[in-house]
Structures are given as C-alpha cells and as structure tokens.
Amino acid sequence: MEPARATAPFGRRLCEITRNQASGAYRVFSALDPEGPEPAPGQFYMLAAESGWGGADGRPYLARAFSVADCERERGGVRLDFLLHDVGPGTGRLCRVEPGERLWVTGPLGRPFAPPRDVNPDAAGAILVGGGIGVAPLALWRRRLSGAGVPTRVLLGFRDRERFGGIDLFRCSEMRIATEDGHQGHRGYVTDLLSVLLEGDDARSAAVYACGPPAMLEAVRVLCAERGVASELAMEAPMACGFGACFGCAVPLAGGGYMRLCIDGPVVRGDQVETALIKGSGGH
Amino acid sequence: MATEANGAAPGPATELCGLRLAHPVINGSGTFDAIAAMRAFGDELIASFPFSAFVSKTITPEPRAGNPPPRLWETPSGLINSIGLPNKGLGGFLEHDLPLLAELPVPLIVSVMATSREEFARLVEGVAPRDEVAALELNISCPNVKSGLIVGESPAEAGALLECLRPLTDKPLLVKLTPNAQPAPVAVAVQESGADAVSLINTLRAAAMDPEGVGPWLGAGSGGLSGAAVRAVALHQVREVAAAVSIPVIGMGGVASGRHAAELIFAGARVVAVGTESFRDPAAGVRVAAELSGLLRAAPA
Numbered sequence: 001m002e003p004a005r006a007t008a009p010f011g012r013r014l015c016e017i018t019r020n021q022a023s024g025a026y027r028v029f030s031a032l033d034p035e036g037p038e039p040a041p042g043q044f045y046m047l048a049a050e051s052g053w054g055g056a057d058g059r060p061y062l063a064r065a066f067s068v069a070d071c072e073r074e075r076g077g078v079r080l081d082f083l084l085h086d087v088g089p090g091t092g093r094l095c096r097v098e099p100g101e102r103l104w105v106t107g108p109l110g111r112p113f114a115p116p117r118d119v120n121p122d123a124a125g126a127i128l129v130g131g132g133i134g135v136a137p138l139a140l141w142r143r144r145l146s147g148a149g150v151p152t153r154v155l156l157g158f159r160d161r162e163r164f165g166g167i168d169l170f171r172c173s174e175m176r177i178a179t180e181d182g183h184q185g186h187r188g189y190v191t192d193l194l195s196v197l198l199e200g201d202d203a204r205s206a207a208v209y210a211c212g213p214p215a216m217l218e219a220v221r222v223l224c225a226e227r228g229v230a231s232e233l234a235m236e237a238p239m240a241c242g243f244g245a246c247f248g249c250a251v252p253l254a255g256g257g258y259m260r261l262c263i264d265g266p267v268v269r270g271d272q273v274e275t276a277l278i279k280g281s282g283g284h
Numbered sequence: 285m286a287t288e289a290n291g292a293a294p295g296p297a298t299e300l301c302g303l304r305l306a307h308p309v310i311n312g313s314g315t316f317d318a319i320a321a322m323r324a325f326g327d328e329l330i331a332s333f334p335f336s337a338f339v340s341k342t343i344t345p346e347p348r349a350g351n352p353p354p355r356l357w358e359t360p361s362g363l364i365n366s367i368g369l370p371n372k373g374l375g376g377f378l379e380h381d382l383p384l385l386a387e388l389p390v391p392l393i394v395s396v397m398a399t400s401r402e403e404f405a406r407l408v409e410g411v412a413p414r415d416e417v418a419a420l421e422l423n424i425s426c427p428n429v430k431s432g433l434i435v436g437e438s439p440a441e442a443g444a445l446l447e448c449l450r451p452l453t454d455k456p457l458l459v460k461l462t463p464n465a466q467p468a469p470v471a472v473a474v475q476e477s478g479a480d481a482v483s484l485i486n487t488l489r490a491a492a493m494d495p496e497g498v499g500p501w502l503g504a505g506s507g508g509l510s511g512a513a514v515r516a517v518a519l520h521q522v523r524e525v526a527a528a529v530s531i532p533v534i535g536m537g538g539v540a541s542g543r544h545a546a547e548l549i550f551a552g553a554r555v556v557a558v559g560t561e562s563f564r565d566p567a568a569g570v571r572v573a574a575e576l577s578g579l580l581r582a583a584p585a
Contacts, residue, residue, distance in 0.1 A: 010328040011567025048564070058360025061511060063564055106566060109324055238356040240363055241563035244320025247341075247367045248356035257349045258370065263320045279354050 003114040003267075006037040008243075012063075012106040014050060017097045018079065024165025026133060027084045027095045028069065031103050034077035039068045041141035042234055042267040045080065045107030046242040049093050053104075060090035063104065065239045067137035067211070067266065069169050080105075083136040083166045109242045110266050113141050113232055116150060116207035119269070120230035124205040125151035129194050129220055131212020132163050137234050138211055139169035146172070153197065157190025157216065191219040198227045208270075210234070217276035224270050231270035237261045237278045251278055296580055298336070300532055300555050301456035301480040303391045303418050305336035309545060309573040312536045312559030313339045313395040313421060313460065314367070315510075319384050321566065330389060334569025338388050339557070340381070342395040342423045343411075345403045347373035352503035357492040362513030362538075363560055364490045366504040369397065374410045382416055391418035393458065399429045401448045412453035419456035422449070422479075425464075425486050436486075437465035439473035446477030456480040458534065463514075464489050467521050468528040475529045483534035483557065484525060485518045511560040512538045519551050526552020540568065542575020546583070549576075 013035055020029035031047075039045075046063035053060055070081035086095045097103065116123035126145050128138040135156050145152045153174055158164040160181040167175070176193050177185030186193060190212075198206065210220040211234035224231040237249035244263035251261045252274040259265065259272070298308040311334075318338055321329050350370030357364040372380060377394075385392050394417050396407040404422070411417055424436035424445065435441045442459070449457060459474045461467040463485035471482045487508025492501040500506065518537020526533045535553030538560070539545050545556040556576070561568040 007326040008324055010325040010332060011570070012565045054361065058362075058513070059358060061358055061361050061564075062363060104565070238354055240356055240358075240365070240560075241566070243324040243566055244317045245315060245566075246356070246365065246563050247314075247317075247350065247370055248365060250350060250353045250355055250370075252353075258353075260320070263323060 003112050003118065004040060005110065005112055006040050006043060006108045008107050008109055009035050012046070012104045014102045015080070015105045017099050017101045017103060019099060020097055023083065023168055025085070025162050026165030028081055028166070028169065029084070029094070029097055031080045031082070031105060032074070032077045033080055033105060036078055036105070036108065038071055038073060038078050039080070039108030040112035041068070041144050042112035042137050043068060043108035043110050044242070044266055045105055045109065047082070047094060048104040049097060050102040050104060052093055055089055055093070060093060062240050063106065063242070064090040064094065065236070065242055065262070067234060068108070069136040069139045069166065070143070071140060081169070083133060083169065085133045085163065106242060110262055111264060113209055113234070113267050119207040119232055120205070122205050123207040124202065125153070127194065127197060127206050127208045128152060128154045129190055129208060129210040129212070130155070131157045131190055131216035132159065133166070134212035134234070135166045135169070136211070138209060139166065141209060142170055142172060155190050155193045155197070157212065189219070190216065191223060194220065195223060198223065198229055203227055203229055208232070214277045221270045221273070221276050232267050233270055233273070233276055234267045235261055235265055235276060235278060236280070238280065296577060298555060300337070301419060301458070303337060303456070305391070305555065307336045307573040307577065308549065308555045309569050309576065310335045310337045310534070310555055310557050311339050311562065311569065312557040313423065314341045315559035316562050317341060318388055319381060325566065330387070332567070332570055333389050334562070334567055334573070335390060336573070337391045337393055337418070338385065339393045339421055340385060340395050341371060342369050342397045343371045343374060343377045343407070344369060344397055345374050345406055347371065347376055354501060354503055357501050357507070359490070359492070359509065359513060362509050362511035363563070364492055364502065364507045364509050365487070366502045366507030368504060374407055378410065378414070382414060386416035392416055393419045393421050395421040395423050395460070397423035397426050399426055401428070401445055404445060404449060405452060408449050408452045412455050417455065419458060420453070421458040421460055421483060423460050425460065425462040434462070434465070436462035436470060439469045442470045443473035443477045446474045446479050450478035458483055460484070460486055461525065462486045463517060463521055468524045471525045471529045475531050479531060481532040481534060482525060482529065483536065485514065485521050485537045488514055488517065510538070512540060514538050515544060519547060522548055522553050523551040539572060542572055542577070542579050545572050545576040546579045549580070
C-alpha cells in the first residue's frame with residue numbers, strides 16, 4: 001500500500017534559517033517554511049543556500065537532498081529541522097548557514113514511511129535502526145509513532161566520536177546505542193543489537209525501519225530477510241533533481257531493472273531492492 | 285490534441301514549425317519528466333506548466349533499463365550524466381505514457397532514437413500518426429549499428445536518415461544535434477533532406493574518476509556534461525548553425541536565466557530550451573520565460 005505523501009508546492013522557495021546548532025559532531029538547523037505542507041516522516045527536501053552556493057571551484061552546483069529530522073507547525077509556517085554532517089562542499093556550506101540567511105527549498109518529496117500494519121499486517125510495534133547521520137528521518141518517525149501509541153524501540157549506531165550526534169532529536173528513554181569505538185553503549189554494530197532483538201518470538205510481529213550508511217542498510221536488509229521480518233529502508237543515492245527528472249538516483253530492483261529513488265523512494269520495502277549498497281554521490 | 289500553448293504563461297508568442305507557442309521556452313529532452321513531476325507537485329504543475337511545448341524523454345523501439353549506477357557526477361558549475369535512456373519502449377510509451385502526456389496544456393514533441401534506419405522508421409510510424417503528438421525530435425547521438433558511425437557526427441549518415449524518415453510523416457521532424465562533432469555540416473545535411481528544425485546542444489562527452497580509486501566514477505565509464513559549464517560552447521555552436529541553415533534553431537545549453545535565453549536568441553535561436561537548471565529549480569522554465577519576455581520587450585528591434 002502506498003503511504004500518503006505530502007505534495008510539494010511547484011518550484012523552489014526561499015525559507016529563512018532560524019537556528020543552527022551543534023548536535024554532537026553534527027549540526028542541526030531549522031528553516032521556517034511559510035508555504036509548504038507538513039512533510040510525512042521519511043520525505044525529503046532539496047536544499048541549497050541562497051548565497052555562496054558555488055565556491056571557488058564552482059561547487060556546489062546542484063541542490064542537496066536531506067530528509068526531515070523534525071517538523072512543527074509554528075506561527076509563520078512549518079519549522080523544518082535538518083541534521084547535517086560536513087562531508088563535502090554542499091553539506092559544508094549548509095553546516096555554516098546562519099540565522100537570518102535563506103535557503104532555496106523544494107519539497108516535501110518522495111515516498112514516506114508506511115505505518116507498521118502496512119509493512120507487516122501482524123505488526124505489534126516498530127523497531128527503528130539508525131546509523132550515523134541517517135538517524136535523522138527516524139527521529140520524526142519515532143515522534144509520530146509514539147503519538148499514535150505504537151510501541152517503538154530505537155537502536156542507533158555510530159562509528160566514533162567524530163561521527164556521533166542527533167540523539168537529542170529522539171528525546172526518548174527506550175533507546176539503545178552502539179559505537180564501533182565503544183565510547184558509548186555497545187561496542188560494535190547497531191545490527192548486533194537488532195540481531196538480538198529479532199531472536200525473540202516477537203520478531204514476526206515486528207516492523208523494522210532503517211536509515212544509515214549503505215553497509216549498515218544492507219546488513220539490516222539481509223538480516224531481516226533471513227529472519228522473515230518485514231522492513232522499510234530509507235535510502236540515499238546521487239540525486240540531481242529530487243522529482244524524477246534526471247533519472248540519476250537509480251537503485252537496482254530485486255526483480256531486475258531500476259527504480260528512481262527520488263520518486264519511488266527514498267523509503268523502500270527491504271524486499272523491493274536487490275541491494276542497499278549504493279555508491280554515494282562522491283562528495284556531498 | 286493540445287495545440288494551444290499555456291495561456292497563463294508570459295509571451296512573446298512564438299511559432300515553431302507551425303506550432304503556436306505561448307512563449308519561446310521549452311524543455312530539453314530528458315531533463316523533465318512531466319509524469320513524475322505530476323506525482324511530486326500535483327495539479328499545480330499543470331496550472332503553471334513551465335514550458336510552452338513539452339519534449340518527452342527519448343524513447344527507443346524496445347524497453348531499456350538504463351545504465352548501471354552511479355549515473356551522476358557534479359562538476360564545477362555542471363553535471364555529468366550517463367543515464368542510458370531508460371524508457372518503456374515504443375509499445376509501453378504509447379500505452380502508458382502518451383495518454384498522460386496528452387493531458388499537458390502544451391504541444392507534445394516526442395523524442396525518438398534507434399540504431400538503424402529501419403528501427404527509426406518503426407518509431408516514426410508508431411508515434412507520428414497519433415493525434416496527441418505535435419512533432420518528433422530525432423535523437424541522433426547514437427551509432428548506426430550497420431555503419432558503426434555516430435549518426436549525428438556524420439553529415440552523410442544524418443542526411444540519409446532524414447531521407448528515409450521524411451516520407452513517413454507530415455508532422456515536423458526536429459533533429460537534435462550533437463556538439464561532439466562540427467554541428468553545422470550536419471545541420472545543413474538534415475535541412476537538405478527535409479528536417480523542419482534543429483536543436484542543440486546535446487551534452488558534451490565527459491568523464492570523472494572515482495575519488496577513492498583509479499577507475500572511472502560513472503557506471504557506464506563516461507557520460508555527457510551539461511549545465512552552466514557548457515553555456516559558452518552552446519552560444520558558439522548555435523551561432524554557427526543558425527548562420528548555416530534557414531530552418532528554425534532550438535538553442536539550449538546552460539540556460540538559467542532570461543538573459544541566457546536572450547543571448548541564444550540573439551545568436552540565432554528561434555526557441556530556447558531549459559535543461560539542467562530545471563534540476564536545480566523545477567519551475568526554472570517559468571522564471572526564464574518571464575525574464576526573457578521583459579528583456580525582449582526592452583531589446584532594440
């Protein structure tokens with residue numbers, strides 16, 4: 001079943017930055033969207049700074065895709081929160097936006113997360129598995145699930161202190177953390193925690209939602225397939241437009257051929273795709 | 285059949301091969317999927333449709349999945365793509381896409397590509413008779429499997445293809461020229477063989493290396509460069525071709541503003557297409573057309 005997606009206003013619009021602060025090693029900034037609808041959890045926006053987009057080497061040139069980490073209807077519009085890590089010229093510029101600056105915004109775009117009962121008819125709850133900067137869309141999804149009274153467990157994994165953040169967005173106690181360097185929580189992978197959870201009898205009544213780096217997503221996809229657990233993956237692929245025009249964000253389908261992640265994703269069923277190992281954009 | 289262009293869009297009204305266009309800004313083939321955009325933006329897309337004619341993504345005789353990813357690479361002020369023409373094939377296009385594209389408020393130009401004259405003829409015979417189709421654009425940036433030559437790089441090949449296709453339809457045949465060879469001799473050859481207009485530039489051949497390896501980044505090895513980075517090349521080639529032919533020229537390459545569009549028109553283009561800029565701003569066509577309208581009103585005659 002296709003989850004209800006919010007439709008974007010046509011074209012891009014300017015939204016003012018109201019906040020930019022540290023969240024661990026990441027940044028979280030807020031933009032006030034006076035026109036747009038509230039996004040559904042899992043949907044994304046194409047973002048570009050109004051000024052200083054295109055540095056000394058002519059990059060960034062294209063807008064960058066980010067899923068929403070949180071949103072709230074406020075006076076003057078919808079506040080959109082985004083979680084970022086400086087890994088290239090686009091994310092670097094966006095990490096440095098200051099309150100009062102404006103962003104070009106297109107969205108909300110794409111297919112959001114589907115409710116647990118649509119992912120698994122026997123679902124009694126949800127398990128959210130996030131890795132690194134990919135925890136972002138799961139924060140908004142957890143809020144919505146909790147608001148709907150869905151029992152939700154949160155598992156978050158990080159590589160090390162330099163790639164750790166965003167956990168303040170979750171504001172919940174039922175959260176388990178794994179770090180590869182062991183500086184917090186379980187020393188190892190977040191999929192270790194997931195594997196333990198899925199050993200119980202209630203695995204068949206679970207719906208798993210995951211977002212994170214390709215290797216983590218692939219491990220979640222394979223683990224869920226082995227245990228017969230229904231999953232949805234919020235994926236990322238190099239994307240020039242975000243609305244189906246460029247055909248760049250091809251993801252191989254389990255049955256052959258490709259899907260466009262921007263319009264048929266970014267949230268996909270785990271059994272839809274051949275692999276979650278999608279090569280990145282080569283410098284965001 | 286949608287022959288009247290979007291009335292809400294800015295002027296000046298333009299004529300292209302008998303098609304009445306509300307303004308001179310259309311899209312480059314393969315840079316805007318109106319069907320996907322309707323899913324993303326809903327009815328607002330139709331209400332303020334950005335182009336005065338819509339050029340479809342290229343269709344081929346049989347379905348194509350497209351190239352293996354990665355398909356994109358951002359360059360300084362530009363984009364390399366190697367998409368590989370994914371499409372549903374002629375049958376799938378006629379059955380699934382054409383009825384949806386017929387809902388657009390502007391004339392429809394269908395882009396077609398094949399690797400032999402016989403297959404090109406099959407496409408023209410399948411598409412041209414449909415009332416929903418106002419014109420065809422021939423994408424000739426492909427090899428002829430029999431000769432091994434890229435059709436668009438050889439005046440003789442391109443002219444022979446037009447001679448073969450011209451008798452099959454009375455509808456306008458536009459020819460998309462490649463910038464990877466001298467375009468003017470090809471433009472002259474297709475004009476002599478009955479083409480109604482030429483469009484240029486297509487993407488420039490380009491490559492990027494994997495930043496973490498020693499091989500190419502793109503799944504297909506290499507691709508085509510577009511965006512602001514190619515605008516100066518487009519201006520030169522449009523000037524050269526417009527001076528060589530009498531049929532209308534559709535100019536494109538890095539257009540991001542009304543000023544850019546005006547420059548292509550001053551260089552000899554009748555109509556201008558927006559491509560990569562639509563990726564950065566889905567409504568770029570609306571903005572370019574509005575800015576162009578103001579500039580052309582102010583320009584000396």
